[in-house]
Each structure stands twice: as structure tokens, then as C-alpha cells.
Amino acid sequence: MRRIFSILLAISMLFASVLAFSSCGSEPAPPIEDVKDDFVALIEASAEINEIFFGAGLPVISRDEEKNAELYSNLAVMYDRYEYISTESKYLTVDEMKKAAELVYTSEYLSSVYMMAFDGYADEIAGVTVARYYESDGWLFQSISYEPLIEGTRTFDFETMKIVKPSRGDYVNVEIESELGGEKLNLTLAFSKTANGWRLDTPTY
Numbered sequence: 001m002r003r004i005f006s007i008l009l010a011i012s013m014l015f016a017s018v019l020a021f022s023s024c025g026s027e028p029a030p031p032i033e034d035v036k037d038d039f040v041a042l043i044e045a046s047a048e049i050n051e052i053f054f055g056a057g058l059p060v061i062s063r064d065e066e067k068n069a070e071l072y073s074n075l076a077v078m079y080d081r082y083e084y085i086s087t088e089s090k091y092l093t094v095d096e097m098k099k100a101a102e103l104v105y106t107s108e109y110l111s112s113v114y115m116m117a118f119d120g121y122a123d124e125i126a127g128v129t130v131a132r133y134y135e136s137d138g139w140l141f142q143s144i145s146y147e148p149l150i151e152g153t154r155t156f157d158f159e160t161m162k163i164v165k166p167s168r169g170d171y172v173n174v175e176i177e178s179e180l181g182g183e184k185l186n187l188t189l190a191f192s193k194t195a196n197g198w199r200l201d202t203p204t205y
Contacts, residue, residue, distance in 0.1 A: 027169025032162060038198045039174060039191055040158050045104045046204040047153050052097060053117050054149040054205055057132065057142050059086040082134060082141035094118055094135045106192050106199045150205045154180040164188065171201075180205075 052058060060083040061068050071084070091097045097117075101110055115121060120131040134141045160177040167173050170193040178187050190201040 029163050029167035029169060029172050032174075035172065035191070035198065036158070036161060039161065039189075042104055042191070042198060042200050043156055043158075043176075043189070043204055046200055049101050049104050050150060050203065050205045051153075052091070053101075053113050053132075054203075055151070056148055057146070058089045058091060058140075060084060060142050061086050063144070079134075079141060081130065081143055081145050083144055085140040085142055089140075092140055094133060094140065097133070102199075104200055106194065106201045108192075109201050109203075152181055154178050154205055156204075169193070 061071065063072055063083055085092060091100065098110075098114070101113070105113075116129075117132045118134075120129050122128045130143055130145070132143045132146045134143075155178065157177040157179075160175075162175055164173050164175045172191045172193075174189050174191065176187055176189060178185050187204070188202075189204060191198050192201045
């Protein structure tokens with residue numbers, strides 16, 4: 001599943017980049033000083049979104065705790081592979097998660113993320129993969145069979161941030177040094193200027 005997800009993600013990122021640079025736009029990229037604060041804020045905010053969709057997810061009411069046995073005994077069989085999202089969670093609906101994600105990432109990037117998170121998918125290799133999150137009757141549920149794709153939070157050295165080619169006025173590629181689990185990695189992150197401001201067009205995990 002992890003390999004298939006990575007392939008799908010890479011294809012969607014490539015497709016988004018092709019569309020971005022095949023559209024009109026000849027203005028030069030802005031100086032890094034003009035966009036750095038916005039880019040830093042987006043990168044920092046992305047950690048929470050990454051955790052929701054690719055990491056441990058949201059806090060749940062555990063099936064394994066005896067005190068929750070009655071709650072789950074009344075749940076339909078179709079939810080056997082799901083747990084209730086805790087009422088103490090910051091996000092309690094699909095709409096709330098989407099609103100938070102769309103403050104950070106572009107709609108183009110999120111389209112494939114939403115498919116995995118809220119719709120699920122099927123293919124000949126992996127078979128059927130259920131949606132990670134499901135909302136019904138005023139409750140939000142999270143799949144217990146999902147295997148997190150990331151562990152830990154990647155950190156970034158914002159002083160190394162620099163704009164690289166190809167970039168233009170409304171679509172900027174930035175190279176930046178990062179670290180996760182003791183492993184250092186140079187990443188290239190893409191930012192797209194939308195009607196609502198700059199948004200990340202590539203993942204940061």
C-alpha cells in the first residue's frame with residue numbers, strides 16, 4: 001500500500017507541476033525576502049495537516065478500553081474497522097479538516113489526498129482500500145487498519161531557503177535543507193499563488 005500511495009502521489013505532483021508551468025504566466029519569481037514569511041508559515045502549518053492525513057491521525061475513543069465497550073457494542077457491523085474520533089479532537093468533521101488543509105495546500109494537490117482520506121480506492125494490486133475517515137450521524141470515524149506513512153515531524157532550516165528554477169511570479173520552487181530522524185535531506189518545495197494567497201503545492205513530510 002505504501003508503495004502504491006507513493007506512486008499515486010508522485011504522479012499527481014508531476015501532473016500538477018506540468019499544468020502549472022504550461023499555463024500562462026511570464027512574471028519573474030519574487031525575491032525570497034518578499035515571500036519567505038508566507039512560505040515559512042505554510043511549512044510550519046503543514047506539519048499538523050501531514051499528521052492528519054499521513055501520520056497517526058486524530059485522537060480516537062479506543063476500542064481496546066473496557067469503558068468504551070458499550071459505545072462500540074451499539075455500532076453497526078460496517079464500522080467494525082473504525083473507531084470514533086474523540087470529542088476532544090481539534091477536528092470533528094470532514095469539512096473542518098478540509099478547511100484547515102486548504103489554508104495550507106492547493107486544491108490540486110489535495111484532490112488525491114482527499115480521495116485516499118475520504119473516499120478510499122480500489123486497484124488490481126492492493127484490492128480495496130477503505131477511506132481513512134468516515135463521517136456519519138454526527139460522528140467522525142477513523143480507520144484502525146491504516147498504516148501511517150510518516151513518523152515524526154520533519155524540521156527545516158529556513159535560513160537555507162532559496163528560490164530555484166523553474167519559478168515565476170505565481171509559482172515558485174524553493175530549495176531548503178531539512179532533517180527527519182537524524183537524516184538530513186535537501187527538499188524542493190513548490191508554492192502556488194492562489195486567489196486566497198500562497199499555498200504549498202507539494203508535501204513537506
